[in-house]
Amino acid sequence: METLLYIGGLLFMLVGLAVSIALHEIGHLVPAKLFGVRVGQYMIGFGPRVWSRRFGETEYGFKALPLGGYISMSGMYPPSTAGKPARGLFRTLVQDARSANDETIVDGDESGVFYRLPVWKRIIVMLGGPFMNLALAVVIFSVLLSGIGLEQGTTRIATVSECVLPAGSTQTMCTPDDPAAPAAEAGFMPGDTLISVDGEPMHDFAEATAIVQASPGVPLEVVVERAGEQQTLTLTPIAAERPMSDDAGRPLLDENGDRVTKTVGYAGLGAQIGFVPQPLTAGPELAAQNVSAVASLVINLPARLWDVGVSLFTGSERDPNGPLSVVGVGRIAGEVAATDAPVTNRLVFLLSLMGSLNIALFVFNLIPLLPLDGGHVVVALWDGLRRAWAKLARRPPPAPVDATRLVPLTVIVAVLLIGMGALLLVADLFNPVKLFG
Structure with a gap:
């Protein structure tokens, strides 16, 4: 019975994570479509395609690894111009990114491309995902505090x-x-x-x-x-x-x-x-406290990761308030589900964990670095500032910002994120956080 409860806790978190990712991508999808952007794909997960179906111009589906998701918008960046062939690793990556971006612009039709949107619309599209996670966290915390109590x-x-x-x-x-x-x-x-x-x-x-x-x-x-x-x-x-x-x-x-x-x-x-039961304001207040706590953790992330690495190699006890991988979160969920505690108490803890996970998705995606949503917001703001300055100086509008030039930085950030995920995964497997001694 204990094993079944443990598996139930794991499944609860996996389903909750998938729902959180799906809502995050819907937060991007809905405003993009409202603003007339062509969206080629809406996918939950990475890797091989498990199932998909096309409705209108968009293919909706699931992939094998439910650890993320994405939507494919037409013309995230301006189309590339003819030039010298790319040489060197980073130049090749830039060219590949430009070629992939050009393929999303159907027959040269730029009427439904993302980069042509006004700055404020681009920001709404990119912030829609994180704010869906924030909204879900507020709903979860409100149910916990005002519904259950x-x-x-x-x-x-x-x-x-x-x-x-x-x-x-x-x-x-x-x-x-x-x-x-x-x-x-x-x-x-x-x-x-x-x-x-x-x-x-x-x-x-x-x-x-x-x-x-x-x-x-x-x-x-x-x-x-x-x-x-x-x-x-x-x-x-x-x-x-x-x-x-x-x-x-x-x-x-x-x-x-x-x-x-x-x-x-x-x-x-x-x-x-x-x-x-607590007042209806208690849920949003708890969400705000979690945002502050996660933001503090992100700011101090290098030091926290160093502590995780030290604890991994020395076998010392890990900080229960430190960063976790999906495996670590699932492990805690399984342990809580299998504890000898009232069902309501276990459900409250699991829902609280899910709310905290969505707060983490909200804060983490606001980091102003590509490929995260906050990085795309920075690109849009920079484009807007350049256009505003040109208008103020009575100069012709500048060309749209070509964010594909930032691919090298994006690759470095992606490698760091993968490294962080690998460290946390290994730590959660071999020296997990212990909540119950």
């Missing part, structure tokens, strides 16, 4: 302490000398549902905790629902010293190295843990 303390009471135990004590049972807990004195019972505290409606246990901690010695009217009826209880939190922690959960220490404490109100209530 965030796992936290609910308004339903799970436990009521009978007494107040000293802070830091290992004592687990109450003694006759221990003072009664305020919640027990007030008449709270497990199964009660908090309706309001001090007149404030309660949506989760954290809200109640904040009011209680801010009110030591202050009587609070608490409305609970018990057996279908509402009751009003009077809760007077006692003052208690509690150790403080920072945002990362680490203990706060003073200048002498002693634990910093704070006097807060204490009641003795424990919440039932469950999934609490």
Whole structure:
């Protein structure tokens, strides 16, 4: 059974990746067609063709390796002009790119070519793919947080302490000398549902905790629902010293190295843990946080890859927040699917992983280097700046930017990307990220 669940997790991520790639390419395809560009192919995957069918001018299909996709637009670059035969490796690559580009311009008809579009339309076409991934991530995170909810303390009471135990004590049972807990004195019972505290409606246990901690010695009217009826209880939190922690959960220490404490109100209530739906703004906010985190990872990618290489050769533990290959993501998905955890928790983790994957596709494709989408945006912007300058200087419009001249740089970037993928693949096979020890 565990093996089947592991395979199920792998398949979930493979299907999710294929859907993410398909939507990315649709993000390019739809605006291209709306702007009148001829699109010869819409393909998911690379390598040998598995299936395809032509509808109108476009061939739609799947290829054997579902690790990417592409659309073939007519005239991505201006047609080449006659000149001397190419010599040398890079010149040959440039000429080959020009020849392949020329073949997309049907019978010299340039009415439906990409490079003739206004700059803003070219940018929309190229950004359409990454923004489809961003939109999908926002939808996934919104379903997670606003549909399923965030796992936290609910308004339903799970436990009521009978007494107040000293802070830091290992004592687990109450003694006759221990003072009664305020919640027990007030008449709270497990199964009660908090309706309001001090007149404030309660949506989760954290809200109640904040009011209680801010009110030591202050009587609070608490409305609970018990057996279908509402009751009003009077809760007077006692003052208690509690150790403080920072945002990362680490203990706060003073200048002498002693634990910093704070006097807060204490009641003795424990919440039932469950999934609490969050506001509709929570999904976009989580997506924005992920964008920031992935952008930071991309900026520091050389150092992160160096760490991956070191861990691969030394066998040291890898950073779980570092870069992963598709194999690494699939491996984690399989392990999560096979864990002994509630189905909802596993589904939440897998969907969260899929959302993060789409954020990574969004950020990575915005890198301003060819052959990535961000590189094509830079080419379009440069073309627009040249035309704007010529117009300002009252000069004739310049020839369109011939991006095939950047093929050598594109090849170098592609080789680096392949090298990065190979390193991560080997690392994920022989020294994978361990989430469960």
